[in-house]
Amino acid sequence: MWGLSLQVSLQALKAFESAARQGSFKLAAEELSLTPTAISHHISNLESRLNVNLFHRLGRRISLTGTGIRLAKATSDGFRKIDSALEEVMKAGSSVRVTTTSSFAAMVLIPSQHEFEQANPDISMEISTGESVDSQSYIIPIRFGDVSVAEDADVIKSESFNVFGTYGMAPPSWSNEPITLFTTEWKNQSLPAPPLAAWLEKNGLDGSNIKLKKFDQELFGIQQAMAENGLVFCSTTLSKRLLKSNLLQQFETRSVKSDLCYYVPNKHSFETRSAIRFLNWIEYMLNQ
Amino acid sequence: MWGLSLQVSLQALKAFESAARQGSFKLAAEELSLTPTAISHHISNLESRLNVNLFHRLGRRISLTGTGIRLAKATSDGFRKIDSALEEVMKAGSSVRVTTTSSFAAMVLIPSQHEFEQANPDISMEISTGESVDSQSYIIPIRFGDVSVAEDADVIKSESFNVFGTYGMAPPSWSNEPITLFTTEWKNQSLPAPPLAAWLEKNGLDGSNIKLKKFDQELFGIQQAMAENGLVFCSTTLSKRLLKSNLLQQFETRSVKSDLCYYVPNKHSFETRSAIRFLNWIEYMLNQ
DNA sequence: AGTTTAGATGATTTAAACTCATCTACAAGT
Protein backbone atom coordinates (compact mmCIF):
# COMPACT_ATOMS: atom_id res chain seq x y z
CA MET A 1 0.00 0.00 0.00
CA TRP A 2 0.99 3.62 -0.62
CA GLY A 3 3.82 2.50 -2.82
CA LEU A 4 3.94 5.23 -5.36
CA SER A 5 3.12 8.35 -3.50
CA LEU A 6 6.12 7.94 -1.29
CA GLN A 7 8.23 9.21 -4.09
CA VAL A 8 6.59 12.60 -4.13
CA SER A 9 6.56 15.13 -1.37
CA LEU A 10 3.24 16.02 0.14
CA GLN A 11 4.28 19.63 0.43
CA ALA A 12 4.86 19.69 -3.28
CA LEU A 13 1.38 18.30 -3.76
CA LYS A 14 -0.02 20.96 -1.47
CA ALA A 15 1.76 23.63 -3.46
CA PHE A 16 0.39 22.15 -6.65
CA GLU A 17 -3.10 21.93 -5.27
CA SER A 18 -3.09 25.57 -4.29
CA ALA A 19 -1.56 26.74 -7.55
CA ALA A 20 -4.02 24.64 -9.53
CA ARG A 21 -6.99 25.96 -7.59
CA GLN A 22 -5.92 29.56 -7.90
CA GLY A 23 -4.34 29.41 -11.31
CA SER A 24 -1.30 31.28 -10.12
CA PHE A 25 1.98 30.48 -8.42
CA LYS A 26 2.02 33.88 -6.84
CA LEU A 27 -1.37 33.47 -5.19
CA ALA A 28 -0.48 29.96 -4.08
CA ALA A 29 2.66 31.36 -2.50
CA GLU A 30 0.62 33.90 -0.60
CA GLU A 31 -1.86 31.32 0.55
CA LEU A 32 0.84 29.04 1.86
CA SER A 33 3.01 31.87 3.18
CA LEU A 34 5.86 31.00 0.86
CA THR A 35 7.69 32.69 -1.97
CA PRO A 36 6.62 32.09 -5.57
CA THR A 37 10.03 30.55 -6.05
CA ALA A 38 9.20 27.79 -3.62
CA ILE A 39 6.01 26.99 -5.50
CA SER A 40 7.84 26.94 -8.78
CA HIS A 41 10.47 24.57 -7.39
CA HIS A 42 7.84 22.32 -5.89
CA ILE A 43 5.86 22.04 -9.06
CA SER A 44 8.77 21.44 -11.36
CA ASN A 45 10.01 18.84 -8.90
CA LEU A 46 6.61 17.20 -8.99
CA GLU A 47 6.49 17.28 -12.76
CA SER A 48 9.85 15.66 -13.17
CA ARG A 49 9.14 13.00 -10.57
CA LEU A 50 5.83 12.13 -12.21
CA ASN A 51 7.18 12.57 -15.74
CA VAL A 52 4.18 14.67 -16.66
CA ASN A 53 3.57 18.31 -17.33
CA LEU A 54 0.94 19.63 -14.98
CA PHE A 55 0.86 23.19 -16.25
CA HIS A 56 1.12 24.72 -19.67
CA ARG A 57 3.53 27.63 -19.53
CA LEU A 58 2.50 30.28 -21.99
CA GLY A 59 5.11 32.79 -21.10
CA ARG A 60 4.04 34.19 -17.80
CA ARG A 61 0.54 32.80 -17.94
CA ILE A 62 -0.08 29.24 -16.75
CA SER A 63 -2.91 26.81 -17.29
CA LEU A 64 -3.49 23.24 -16.19
CA THR A 65 -2.86 20.38 -18.57
CA GLY A 66 -5.40 17.57 -18.82
CA THR A 67 -3.36 15.53 -16.41
CA GLY A 68 -3.03 18.53 -14.17
CA ILE A 69 -6.79 18.91 -14.03
CA ARG A 70 -7.24 15.30 -13.01
CA LEU A 71 -4.59 15.44 -10.35
CA ALA A 72 -5.84 18.75 -9.04
CA LYS A 73 -9.32 17.36 -8.62
CA ALA A 74 -8.10 14.45 -6.58
CA THR A 75 -5.65 16.40 -4.46
CA SER A 76 -8.20 19.10 -3.74
CA ASP A 77 -10.76 16.54 -2.63
CA GLY A 78 -8.23 14.66 -0.57
CA PHE A 79 -6.79 17.67 1.18
CA ARG A 80 -10.22 19.14 1.77
CA LYS A 81 -11.26 15.97 3.53
CA ILE A 82 -8.19 15.92 5.69
CA ASP A 83 -8.45 19.58 6.37
CA SER A 84 -12.00 19.59 7.58
CA ALA A 85 -11.28 16.72 9.94
CA LEU A 86 -8.28 18.60 11.22
CA GLU A 87 -10.37 21.66 11.72
CA GLU A 88 -12.89 19.75 13.77
CA VAL A 89 -10.21 18.15 15.86
CA MET A 90 -8.41 21.42 16.47
CA LYS A 91 -11.59 23.10 17.54
CA ALA A 92 -12.26 20.21 19.88
CA GLY A 93 -8.80 20.61 21.32
CA SER A 94 -8.95 24.32 21.91
CA SER A 95 -12.40 24.68 23.38
CA VAL A 96 -14.86 22.95 25.64
CA ARG A 97 -18.52 23.10 24.97
CA VAL A 98 -20.68 22.45 27.98
CA THR A 99 -24.41 22.19 28.25
CA THR A 100 -26.26 22.09 31.55
CA THR A 101 -29.28 23.32 33.52
CA SER A 102 -29.88 27.02 33.64
CA SER A 103 -29.44 27.03 37.42
CA PHE A 104 -26.06 25.36 37.32
CA ALA A 105 -24.99 27.52 34.41
CA ALA A 106 -26.07 30.74 36.06
CA MET A 107 -24.88 30.02 39.58
CA VAL A 108 -21.73 27.98 38.98
CA LEU A 109 -20.49 27.74 35.45
CA ILE A 110 -20.86 31.26 34.16
CA PRO A 111 -19.48 32.93 37.30
CA SER A 112 -16.37 30.77 37.15
CA GLN A 113 -15.99 30.77 33.39
CA HIS A 114 -13.46 33.55 33.52
CA GLU A 115 -11.45 31.79 36.20
CA PHE A 116 -11.25 28.63 34.09
CA GLU A 117 -10.14 30.48 31.00
CA GLN A 118 -7.61 32.39 33.07
CA ALA A 119 -6.14 29.13 34.30
CA ASN A 120 -6.33 27.58 30.79
CA PRO A 121 -5.61 30.39 28.39
CA ASP A 122 -5.45 28.03 25.42
CA ILE A 123 -8.96 26.72 25.99
CA SER A 124 -12.11 28.68 25.40
CA MET A 125 -15.27 27.63 27.16
CA GLU A 126 -18.71 27.72 25.62
CA ILE A 127 -21.74 27.28 27.81
CA SER A 128 -25.20 26.46 26.60
CA THR A 129 -28.38 25.57 28.44
CA GLY A 130 -31.66 23.94 27.63
CA GLU A 131 -32.57 21.36 25.06
CA SER A 132 -29.44 21.75 23.01
CA VAL A 133 -28.13 19.09 20.65
CA ASP A 134 -27.18 17.07 23.61
CA SER A 135 -25.32 14.05 22.45
CA GLN A 136 -23.41 15.78 19.70
CA SER A 137 -19.83 14.77 19.80
CA TYR A 138 -17.53 16.93 21.86
CA ILE A 139 -20.30 18.66 23.80
CA ILE A 140 -20.09 17.85 27.50
CA PRO A 141 -23.49 17.61 29.18
CA ILE A 142 -23.62 18.23 32.93
CA ARG A 143 -26.88 16.71 34.06
CA PHE A 144 -28.75 17.07 37.32
CA GLY A 145 -30.44 13.88 38.38
CA ASP A 146 -30.99 10.86 40.58
CA VAL A 147 -27.76 9.33 41.97
CA SER A 148 -29.24 5.89 41.42
CA VAL A 149 -29.65 6.59 37.73
CA ALA A 150 -26.18 7.94 37.10
CA GLU A 151 -23.13 5.69 36.82
CA ASP A 152 -20.91 6.05 39.87
CA ALA A 153 -17.93 7.06 37.75
CA ASP A 154 -19.94 9.78 36.05
CA VAL A 155 -20.94 11.67 39.22
CA ILE A 156 -19.06 14.90 39.75
CA LYS A 157 -20.95 16.18 42.79
CA SER A 158 -23.46 14.65 45.23
CA GLU A 159 -25.92 17.23 46.37
CA SER A 160 -26.55 18.41 49.92
CA PHE A 161 -29.27 20.89 50.83
CA ASN A 162 -29.58 23.59 53.44
CA VAL A 163 -31.42 26.81 54.16
CA PHE A 164 -29.82 30.12 53.29
CA GLY A 165 -30.76 33.75 53.71
CA THR A 166 -29.52 37.08 52.45
CA TYR A 167 -26.32 38.29 54.02
CA GLY A 168 -26.81 40.34 57.17
CA MET A 169 -30.36 39.32 57.91
CA ALA A 170 -31.24 38.30 61.42
CA PRO A 171 -31.34 34.56 62.05
CA PRO A 172 -34.93 33.40 61.86
CA SER A 173 -36.58 32.19 64.98
CA TRP A 174 -37.54 28.76 63.75
CA SER A 175 -40.17 27.95 66.31
CA ASN A 176 -42.18 31.12 66.71
CA GLU A 177 -43.29 33.39 63.91
CA PRO A 178 -44.46 32.22 60.50
CA ILE A 179 -41.61 31.79 58.02
CA THR A 180 -41.66 31.91 54.22
CA LEU A 181 -39.25 29.46 52.57
CA PHE A 182 -38.52 29.28 48.87
CA THR A 183 -37.91 25.82 47.53
CA THR A 184 -38.04 23.86 44.31
CA GLU A 185 -40.47 21.49 42.73
CA TRP A 186 -38.91 20.01 39.62
CA LYS A 187 -40.90 20.03 36.45
CA ASN A 188 -39.55 16.56 35.87
CA GLN A 189 -41.64 14.39 38.21
CA SER A 190 -39.23 11.50 38.20
CA LEU A 191 -36.53 13.50 39.99
CA PRO A 192 -36.24 13.05 43.77
CA ALA A 193 -37.70 16.09 45.51
CA PRO A 194 -35.51 18.37 47.65
CA PRO A 195 -35.09 16.59 51.03
CA LEU A 196 -36.95 19.14 53.11
CA ALA A 197 -38.50 16.62 55.48
CA ALA A 198 -35.10 15.11 56.20
CA TRP A 199 -33.64 18.53 56.78
CA LEU A 200 -36.38 19.50 59.26
CA GLU A 201 -35.86 16.29 61.15
CA LYS A 202 -32.09 16.63 61.26
CA ASN A 203 -32.43 20.14 62.63
CA GLY A 204 -35.15 19.25 65.10
CA LEU A 205 -37.87 21.37 63.58
CA ASP A 206 -41.44 20.44 62.84
CA GLY A 207 -42.01 22.95 60.08
CA SER A 208 -45.58 23.75 61.03
CA ASN A 209 -44.92 27.48 60.90
CA ILE A 210 -43.10 27.34 57.55
CA LYS A 211 -44.89 28.46 54.43
CA LEU A 212 -43.39 27.09 51.22
CA LYS A 213 -43.22 28.92 47.91
CA LYS A 214 -42.16 26.71 45.06
CA PHE A 215 -40.35 27.41 41.79
CA ASP A 216 -39.46 24.93 39.11
CA GLN A 217 -35.80 25.94 39.16
CA GLU A 218 -33.60 26.49 42.15
CA LEU A 219 -32.19 29.58 40.52
CA PHE A 220 -35.49 31.42 40.84
CA GLY A 221 -35.88 30.58 44.50
CA ILE A 222 -32.43 31.87 45.27
CA GLN A 223 -33.01 35.08 43.33
CA GLN A 224 -36.37 35.59 45.01
CA ALA A 225 -34.90 35.06 48.46
CA MET A 226 -32.22 37.63 47.71
CA ALA A 227 -34.75 40.08 46.34
CA GLU A 228 -37.10 39.80 49.33
CA ASN A 229 -34.55 39.22 52.08
CA GLY A 230 -36.16 35.83 52.45
CA LEU A 231 -35.04 32.27 53.01
CA VAL A 232 -34.34 29.55 50.46
CA PHE A 233 -33.93 25.81 50.76
CA CYS A 234 -31.49 24.89 48.07
CA SER A 235 -28.45 22.86 47.16
CA THR A 236 -25.09 23.70 48.62
CA THR A 237 -23.48 23.64 45.19
CA LEU A 238 -25.55 26.50 43.89
CA SER A 239 -25.27 28.59 47.02
CA LYS A 240 -21.56 28.11 47.55
CA ARG A 241 -20.37 31.00 45.45
CA LEU A 242 -22.95 33.39 46.84
CA LEU A 243 -21.91 32.44 50.36
CA LYS A 244 -18.28 33.13 49.56
CA SER A 245 -19.04 36.48 48.08
CA ASN A 246 -21.22 37.41 51.05
CA LEU A 247 -24.45 37.67 49.19
CA LEU A 248 -25.99 34.78 51.06
CA GLN A 249 -25.44 33.52 54.56
CA GLN A 250 -25.87 30.29 56.37
CA PHE A 251 -27.38 29.89 59.85
CA GLU A 252 -26.87 27.37 62.62
CA THR A 253 -28.65 24.69 60.63
CA ARG A 254 -27.02 21.49 59.38
CA SER A 255 -27.17 20.44 55.75
CA VAL A 256 -28.66 17.14 54.60
CA LYS A 257 -27.62 14.84 51.83
CA SER A 258 -30.02 14.25 48.97
CA ASP A 259 -30.50 11.65 46.26
CA LEU A 260 -29.60 14.25 43.72
CA CYS A 261 -26.30 14.76 42.00
CA TYR A 262 -24.55 16.42 39.09
CA TYR A 263 -23.07 13.96 36.61
CA VAL A 264 -21.61 13.76 33.12
CA PRO A 265 -22.92 10.79 31.14
CA ASN A 266 -20.03 8.65 29.90
CA LYS A 267 -17.59 10.95 31.56
CA HIS A 268 -14.63 8.76 30.66
CA SER A 269 -15.43 8.96 26.97
CA PHE A 270 -14.33 12.59 26.75
CA GLU A 271 -10.76 12.33 25.73
CA THR A 272 -9.72 15.66 24.32
CA ARG A 273 -7.26 17.51 26.46
CA SER A 274 -9.59 20.43 26.87
CA ALA A 275 -12.43 18.18 28.00
CA ILE A 276 -10.23 16.34 30.44
CA ARG A 277 -8.89 19.57 31.90
CA PHE A 278 -12.37 20.96 32.21
CA LEU A 279 -13.72 17.86 33.92
CA ASN A 280 -10.84 17.72 36.34
CA TRP A 281 -11.20 21.38 37.07
CA ILE A 282 -14.93 21.35 37.69
CA GLU A 283 -14.81 18.24 39.85
CA TYR A 284 -12.07 19.73 41.95
CA MET A 285 -13.88 23.05 42.21
CA LEU A 286 -17.17 21.49 43.28
CA ASN A 287 -15.64 19.21 45.88
CA GLN A 288 -12.91 21.34 47.35
CA MET B 1 -9.33 28.49 3.00
CA TRP B 2 -6.96 25.88 4.42
CA GLY B 3 -6.35 28.04 7.42
CA LEU B 4 -5.92 25.50 10.11
CA SER B 5 -4.10 22.67 8.50
CA LEU B 6 -1.16 24.87 7.75
CA GLN B 7 -0.13 24.52 11.33
CA VAL B 8 0.41 20.80 11.06
CA SER B 9 2.90 19.00 8.90
CA LEU B 10 1.59 16.69 6.25
CA GLN B 11 4.37 14.24 6.94
CA ALA B 12 3.22 14.04 10.53
CA LEU B 13 -0.27 13.31 9.27
CA LYS B 14 1.08 10.62 7.01
CA ALA B 15 2.92 9.07 9.92
CA PHE B 16 -0.23 9.22 11.99
CA GLU B 17 -2.32 7.71 9.23
CA SER B 18 0.00 4.77 8.88
CA ALA B 19 0.34 4.22 12.61
CA ALA B 20 -3.41 4.44 13.04
CA ARG B 21 -4.07 2.01 10.24
CA GLN B 22 -1.53 -0.49 11.48
CA GLY B 23 -1.90 0.05 15.18
CA SER B 24 1.83 0.22 15.66
CA PHE B 25 4.55 2.83 15.40
CA LYS B 26 7.05 0.19 14.48
CA LEU B 27 5.04 -1.07 11.51
CA ALA B 28 4.33 2.49 10.41
CA ALA B 29 8.05 3.16 10.50
CA GLU B 30 8.68 0.17 8.29
CA GLU B 31 5.99 1.17 5.85
CA LEU B 32 7.37 4.67 5.50
CA SER B 33 11.00 3.61 5.63
CA LEU B 34 11.65 5.55 8.80
CA THR B 35 12.68 4.78 12.35
CA PRO B 36 10.04 4.28 15.02
CA THR B 37 11.53 7.33 16.68
CA ALA B 38 10.50 9.50 13.77
CA ILE B 39 6.94 8.23 14.00
CA SER B 40 6.85 8.87 17.71
CA HIS B 41 8.13 12.42 17.25
CA HIS B 42 5.66 13.10 14.47
CA ILE B 43 2.71 11.90 16.44
CA SER B 44 3.55 13.68 19.65
CA ASN B 45 4.17 16.80 17.62
CA LEU B 46 0.76 16.38 16.03
CA GLU B 47 -0.89 15.80 19.37
CA SER B 48 0.55 18.89 20.94
CA ARG B 49 -0.26 21.06 17.94
CA LEU B 50 -3.83 19.85 17.91
CA ASN B 51 -4.10 19.77 21.69
CA VAL B 52 -5.62 16.31 21.54
CA ASN B 53 -4.48 12.85 22.40
CA LEU B 54 -4.72 10.63 19.35
CA PHE B 55 -3.45 7.44 20.95
CA HIS B 56 -3.95 5.90 24.34
CA ARG B 57 -0.59 4.72 25.62
CA LEU B 58 -1.03 1.65 27.76
CA GLY B 59 2.57 1.01 28.46
CA ARG B 60 4.00 -0.29 25.24
CA ARG B 61 0.64 -0.98 23.67
CA ILE B 62 -1.18 1.80 21.85
CA SER B 63 -4.78 2.30 20.78
CA LEU B 64 -6.61 5.12 19.07
CA THR B 65 -8.67 7.58 21.08
CA GLY B 66 -12.11 8.56 19.84
CA THR B 67 -10.65 11.65 18.26
CA GLY B 68 -7.86 9.56 16.78
CA ILE B 69 -10.38 7.29 15.14
CA ARG B 70 -12.16 10.20 13.53
CA LEU B 71 -8.99 11.79 12.27
CA ALA B 72 -7.63 8.50 11.03
CA LYS B 73 -10.73 7.89 8.99
CA ALA B 74 -10.48 11.23 7.27
CA THR B 75 -6.76 11.12 6.67
CA SER B 76 -6.90 7.60 5.31
CA ASP B 77 -9.67 8.55 2.89
CA GLY B 78 -7.91 11.71 1.87
CA PHE B 79 -4.53 10.15 1.30
CA ARG B 80 -6.02 7.20 -0.49
CA LYS B 81 -7.73 9.55 -2.91
CA ILE B 82 -4.58 11.49 -3.56
CA ASP B 83 -2.56 8.35 -3.84
CA SER B 84 -4.68 6.66 -6.43
CA ALA B 85 -4.66 9.76 -8.59
CA LEU B 86 -0.92 9.92 -8.25
CA GLU B 87 -0.64 6.32 -9.22
CA GLU B 88 -2.66 6.90 -12.35
CA VAL B 89 -0.63 9.93 -13.29
CA MET B 90 2.68 8.20 -12.70
CA LYS B 91 1.64 5.28 -14.81
CA ALA B 92 0.62 7.68 -17.53
CA GLY B 93 3.99 9.34 -17.30
CA SER B 94 6.05 6.20 -17.52
CA SER B 95 4.28 4.38 -20.30
CA VAL B 96 2.48 4.94 -23.57
CA ARG B 97 -0.44 2.86 -24.57
CA VAL B 98 -1.13 2.82 -28.27
CA THR B 99 -3.94 1.18 -30.17
CA THR B 100 -4.01 0.91 -33.94
CA THR B 101 -4.79 -1.32 -36.91
CA SER B 102 -3.26 -4.76 -36.99
CA SER B 103 -1.37 -3.90 -40.19
CA PHE B 104 0.23 -0.79 -38.75
CA ALA B 105 0.96 -2.57 -35.50
CA ALA B 106 2.53 -5.57 -37.17
CA MET B 107 4.49 -3.77 -39.87
CA VAL B 108 5.52 -0.56 -38.13
CA LEU B 109 4.87 -0.34 -34.43
CA ILE B 110 5.90 -3.72 -33.14
CA PRO B 111 9.09 -3.93 -35.19
CA SER B 112 10.23 -0.56 -33.87
CA GLN B 113 8.96 -0.98 -30.33
CA HIS B 114 12.35 -2.04 -29.11
CA GLU B 115 14.04 0.89 -30.78
CA PHE B 116 11.66 3.31 -29.07
CA GLU B 117 12.16 1.80 -25.65
CA GLN B 118 15.90 1.80 -26.24
CA ALA B 119 15.79 5.51 -26.96
CA ASN B 120 13.40 6.16 -24.07
CA PRO B 121 14.41 3.77 -21.33
CA ASP B 122 12.07 5.36 -18.82
CA ILE B 123 9.00 4.79 -20.98
CA SER B 124 7.43 1.44 -21.66
CA MET B 125 5.26 1.03 -24.70
CA GLU B 126 2.11 -1.05 -24.83
CA ILE B 127 0.54 -1.84 -28.16
CA SER B 128 -2.98 -3.10 -28.68
CA THR B 129 -5.06 -3.62 -31.77
CA GLY B 130 -8.69 -4.03 -32.62
CA GLU B 131 -11.78 -2.71 -30.95
CA SER B 132 -10.06 -1.84 -27.70
CA VAL B 133 -11.45 0.65 -25.21
CA ASP B 134 -10.58 3.33 -27.61
CA SER B 135 -11.26 6.65 -26.04
CA GLN B 136 -10.09 5.72 -22.60
CA SER B 137 -7.90 8.41 -21.23
CA TYR B 138 -4.21 8.11 -21.90
CA ILE B 139 -4.56 5.55 -24.70
CA ILE B 140 -3.30 6.93 -28.00
CA PRO B 141 -5.27 5.70 -31.02
CA ILE B 142 -3.48 5.73 -34.38
CA ARG B 143 -6.24 5.57 -36.94
CA PHE B 144 -6.11 4.88 -40.65
CA GLY B 145 -8.61 6.92 -42.59
CA ASP B 146 -9.71 9.57 -45.04
CA VAL B 147 -7.53 12.71 -45.02
CA SER B 148 -10.64 14.82 -45.48
CA VAL B 149 -12.12 13.39 -42.29
CA ALA B 150 -9.06 13.88 -40.11
CA GLU B 151 -8.07 17.27 -38.73
CA ASP B 152 -4.97 18.59 -40.45
CA ALA B 153 -3.14 18.87 -37.18
CA ASP B 154 -3.89 15.28 -36.29
CA VAL B 155 -2.34 13.70 -39.39
CA ILE B 156 0.97 11.98 -38.78
CA LYS B 157 1.50 10.46 -42.22
CA SER B 158 -0.17 10.91 -45.60
CA GLU B 159 -0.20 7.67 -47.50
CA SER B 160 1.38 6.99 -50.85
CA PHE B 161 1.02 3.65 -52.64
CA ASN B 162 3.28 1.65 -54.88
CA VAL B 163 3.90 -1.88 -56.05
CA PHE B 164 6.47 -4.03 -54.30
CA GLY B 165 7.84 -7.49 -54.79
CA THR B 166 10.01 -9.88 -52.85
CA TYR B 167 13.69 -9.04 -52.78
CA GLY B 168 15.67 -10.48 -55.65
CA MET B 169 12.76 -11.29 -57.93
CA ALA B 170 12.98 -10.24 -61.54
CA PRO B 171 11.19 -7.01 -62.43
CA PRO B 172 7.84 -7.88 -63.92
CA SER B 173 7.24 -7.15 -67.55
CA TRP B 174 4.22 -4.94 -67.11
CA SER B 175 2.88 -5.13 -70.59
CA ASN B 176 3.20 -8.74 -71.61
CA GLU B 177 2.41 -11.69 -69.43
CA PRO B 178 -0.47 -11.90 -66.96
CA ILE B 179 0.45 -10.56 -63.57
CA THR B 180 -1.07 -11.33 -60.17
CA LEU B 181 -1.22 -8.33 -57.85
CA PHE B 182 -2.28 -8.43 -54.21
CA THR B 183 -4.18 -5.43 -53.03
CA THR B 184 -6.63 -4.38 -50.39
CA GLU B 185 -10.35 -3.86 -50.24
CA TRP B 186 -11.23 -2.34 -46.84
CA LYS B 187 -14.01 -3.90 -44.88
CA ASN B 188 -15.07 -0.39 -44.05
CA GLN B 189 -16.80 0.79 -47.25
CA SER B 190 -16.52 4.47 -46.46
CA LEU B 191 -12.74 4.44 -46.71
CA PRO B 192 -11.20 5.59 -50.01
CA ALA B 193 -9.95 2.58 -51.97
CA PRO B 194 -6.25 2.12 -52.73
CA PRO B 195 -5.50 4.40 -55.70
CA LEU B 196 -4.69 1.66 -58.17
CA ALA B 197 -6.19 3.42 -61.15
CA ALA B 198 -4.15 6.55 -60.45
CA TRP B 199 -1.03 4.46 -60.04
CA LEU B 200 -1.54 2.70 -63.38
CA GLU B 201 -2.07 6.00 -65.10
CA LYS B 202 0.95 7.63 -63.52
CA ASN B 203 3.11 4.71 -64.63
CA GLY B 204 1.60 4.56 -68.14
CA LEU B 205 0.05 1.13 -67.76
CA ASP B 206 -3.41 -0.02 -68.71
CA GLY B 207 -3.63 -2.92 -66.29
CA SER B 208 -5.47 -5.23 -68.61
CA ASN B 209 -3.10 -8.07 -67.92
CA ILE B 210 -3.18 -7.60 -64.15
CA LYS B 211 -5.18 -9.98 -62.04
CA LEU B 212 -6.11 -8.60 -58.60
CA LYS B 213 -6.36 -10.64 -55.42
CA LYS B 214 -7.91 -8.72 -52.60
CA PHE B 215 -7.53 -8.98 -48.84
CA ASP B 216 -9.25 -6.86 -46.27
CA GLN B 217 -5.99 -5.89 -44.59
CA GLU B 218 -2.82 -4.73 -46.27
CA LEU B 219 -0.82 -6.91 -43.94
CA PHE B 220 -2.20 -10.09 -45.54
CA GLY B 221 -1.42 -8.94 -49.06
CA ILE B 222 2.15 -8.18 -48.12
CA GLN B 223 2.60 -11.50 -46.38
CA GLN B 224 1.06 -13.33 -49.29
CA ALA B 225 3.30 -11.57 -51.80
CA MET B 226 6.34 -12.51 -49.75
CA ALA B 227 5.19 -16.09 -49.44
CA GLU B 228 4.50 -16.52 -53.15
CA ASN B 229 7.25 -14.29 -54.56
CA GLY B 230 4.41 -12.19 -55.88
CA LEU B 231 3.60 -8.50 -56.15
CA VAL B 232 1.64 -6.30 -53.79
CA PHE B 233 0.11 -2.88 -54.21
CA CYS B 234 0.34 -1.30 -50.79
CA SER B 235 1.18 1.79 -48.81
CA THR B 236 4.73 3.01 -48.59
CA THR B 237 4.48 3.29 -44.84
CA LEU B 238 3.91 -0.38 -44.32
CA SER B 239 6.51 -1.49 -46.84
CA LYS B 240 9.24 0.88 -45.72
CA ARG B 241 10.80 -1.32 -43.08
CA LEU B 242 10.68 -4.42 -45.27
CA LEU B 243 12.42 -2.49 -48.03
CA LYS B 244 15.13 -1.38 -45.68
CA SER B 245 15.73 -4.85 -44.41
CA ASN B 246 15.81 -6.24 -47.95
CA LEU B 247 12.77 -8.41 -47.68
CA LEU B 248 10.88 -6.42 -50.26
CA GLN B 249 12.05 -4.46 -53.26
CA GLN B 250 10.77 -1.65 -55.33
CA PHE B 251 10.85 -1.46 -59.13
CA GLU B 252 11.05 1.38 -61.58
CA THR B 253 7.51 2.42 -60.82
CA ARG B 254 6.53 5.75 -59.27
CA SER B 255 4.38 5.95 -56.15
CA VAL B 256 1.06 7.80 -56.08
CA LYS B 257 -0.49 9.80 -53.31
CA SER B 258 -3.76 8.60 -51.86
CA ASP B 259 -6.61 10.10 -49.87
CA LEU B 260 -5.60 7.91 -46.96
CA CYS B 261 -3.58 8.85 -43.96
CA TYR B 262 -2.61 7.83 -40.45
CA TYR B 263 -3.80 10.24 -37.80
CA VAL B 264 -4.25 10.55 -34.06
CA PRO B 265 -7.60 12.09 -33.13
CA ASN B 266 -7.08 15.15 -30.93
CA LYS B 267 -3.38 14.69 -31.16
CA HIS B 268 -2.68 17.90 -29.26
CA SER B 269 -4.70 16.72 -26.29
CA PHE B 270 -2.08 14.16 -25.34
CA GLU B 271 0.05 16.01 -22.89
CA THR B 272 1.98 13.52 -20.85
CA ARG B 273 5.67 13.55 -21.51
CA SER B 274 5.62 9.96 -22.62
CA ALA B 275 2.80 10.60 -25.07
CA ILE B 276 4.50 13.67 -26.48
CA ARG B 277 7.79 11.85 -26.89
CA PHE B 278 6.03 8.96 -28.57
CA LEU B 279 4.12 11.18 -30.97
CA ASN B 280 7.21 13.15 -31.89
CA TRP B 281 9.14 9.97 -32.38
CA ILE B 282 6.60 8.23 -34.57
CA GLU B 283 5.95 11.28 -36.71
CA TYR B 284 9.66 11.75 -37.24
CA MET B 285 10.15 8.09 -38.00
CA LEU B 286 7.30 7.92 -40.52
CA ASN B 287 8.34 11.07 -42.37
CA GLN B 288 12.09 10.89 -42.28
C1' DA C 1 10.35 51.43 -26.43
C1' DG C 2 10.02 51.22 -21.30
C1' DT C 3 7.95 49.34 -17.28
C1' DT C 4 5.78 46.02 -14.71
C1' DT C 5 4.59 41.43 -13.51
C1' DA C 6 4.83 36.17 -13.27
C1' DG C 7 7.53 32.79 -13.48
C1' DA C 8 12.28 29.96 -14.19
C1' DT C 9 16.82 28.86 -12.59
C1' DG C 10 20.86 28.12 -9.71
C1' DA C 11 23.43 29.01 -5.45
C1' DT C 12 22.99 29.45 -0.66
C1' DT C 13 20.82 29.31 3.79
C1' DT C 14 17.57 27.61 7.09
C1' DA C 15 14.65 24.77 9.39
C1' DA C 16 12.19 20.58 9.50
C1' DA C 17 12.72 15.89 9.59
C1' DC C 18 15.30 11.98 10.75
C1' DT C 19 18.53 9.23 13.48
C1' DC C 20 21.29 7.88 17.40
C1' DA C 21 21.89 6.95 22.11
C1' DT C 22 19.61 6.35 26.15
C1' DC C 23 15.73 5.32 29.10
C1' DT C 24 11.14 3.24 30.77
C1' DA C 25 7.65 -0.04 31.10
C1' DC C 26 5.42 -3.86 30.04
C1' DA C 27 5.29 -8.93 28.47
C1' DA C 28 7.07 -13.43 28.06
C1' DG C 29 10.11 -17.00 29.18
C1' DT C 30 13.05 -19.38 32.64
Next chain:
DNA sequence: ACTTGTAGATGAGTTTAAATCATCTAAACT
Protein backbone atom coordinates in the same frame (compact mmCIF):
# COMPACT_ATOMS: atom_id res chain seq x y z
C1' DA D 1 10.79 -13.45 41.29
C1' DC D 2 14.37 -12.52 37.92
C1' DT D 3 15.95 -12.09 33.31
C1' DT D 4 15.31 -10.97 28.44
C1' DG D 5 13.14 -8.85 24.63
C1' DT D 6 10.19 -5.51 22.56
C1' DA D 7 7.59 -0.98 21.78
C1' DG D 8 7.68 3.26 22.60
C1' DA D 9 9.39 8.07 24.84
C1' DT D 10 12.83 11.56 25.14
C1' DG D 11 16.61 14.73 24.14
C1' DA D 12 20.67 15.89 21.52
C1' DG D 13 22.88 15.83 17.28
C1' DT D 14 22.92 15.35 12.21
C1' DT D 15 21.19 15.35 7.60
C1' DT D 16 18.59 16.60 3.88
C1' DA D 17 14.68 18.72 2.06
C1' DA D 18 12.60 22.94 1.62
C1' DA D 19 12.75 27.76 1.54
C1' DT D 20 15.00 32.03 0.19
C1' DC D 21 17.87 35.31 -2.39
C1' DA D 22 19.73 37.07 -6.50
C1' DT D 23 19.42 36.99 -11.18
C1' DC D 24 17.24 36.28 -15.58
C1' DT D 25 13.40 35.84 -19.31
C1' DA D 26 9.23 36.68 -21.54
C1' DA D 27 4.87 38.50 -21.98
C1' DA D 28 1.44 42.40 -21.02
C1' DC D 29 0.36 47.15 -20.46
C1' DT D 30 1.17 51.42 -20.55
